[in-house]
Amino acid sequence: MGTAFKKLNRDWNAEPNAPDPKAKVDGADVLLEFLANPFQFRQFAEGDVLRLRFLSAVRFRLGATNDEGWYRGQCRFSGSAPAWGEFYEVAGDLKLGGVMDWVPVGGVVAGPMRHFLFYFRDVTFECTAADWRLEE
Numbered sequence: 860m861g862t863a864f865k866k867l868n869r870d871w872n873a874e875p876n877a878p879d880p881k882a883k884v885d886g887a888d889v890l891l892e893f894l895a896n897p898f899q900f901r902q903f904a905e906g907d908v909l910r911l912r913f914l915s916a917v918r919f920r921l922g923a924t925n926d927e928g929w930y931r932g933q934c935r936f937s938g939s940a941p942a943w944g945e946f947y948e949v950a951g952d953l954k955l956g957g958v959m960d961w962v963p964v965g966g967v968v969a970g971p972m973r974h975f976l977f978y979f980r981d982v983t984f985e986c987t988a989a990d991w992r993l994e995e
Contacts, residue, residue, distance in 0.1 A: 860951045862939050868946040872896040878979045884964050889913040889986050913988035916964040922983040946977040
């Protein structure tokens with residue numbers, strides 16, 4: 860089975876130059892905070908923070924692959940992900956061989972888990988969780 864990407868950010872995105880993503884565990888969830896993109900989405904002002912909550916998370920990572928590595932083909936999804944800088948749900952072959960920097964969360968697997976991927980300028984965020992939501 861191949862890898863499929865579903866883009867999840869429609870009317871928002873991370874600041875393209877210095878999004879400053881931070882992830883932390885909140886009970887069984889993972890919270891990801893980053894600066895919003897006020898250049899492309901006028902409903903945001905400079906300095907506005909967006910927060911994604913990943914519900915019943917099992918694991919997450921902030922990996923070292925940045926935009927330069929992605930464009931040079933050094934990312935495991937280079938050439939298959941539709942675009943850099945977007946937030947996706949990934950299904951099928953996750954190409955996880957060699958990915959060792961997961962942070963365990965301890966969420967209870969009570970049903971199907973989903974894999975989320977967000978490409979920021981200097982890091983890649985991934986999370987395996989039951990669901991996600993944007994908190995404002």
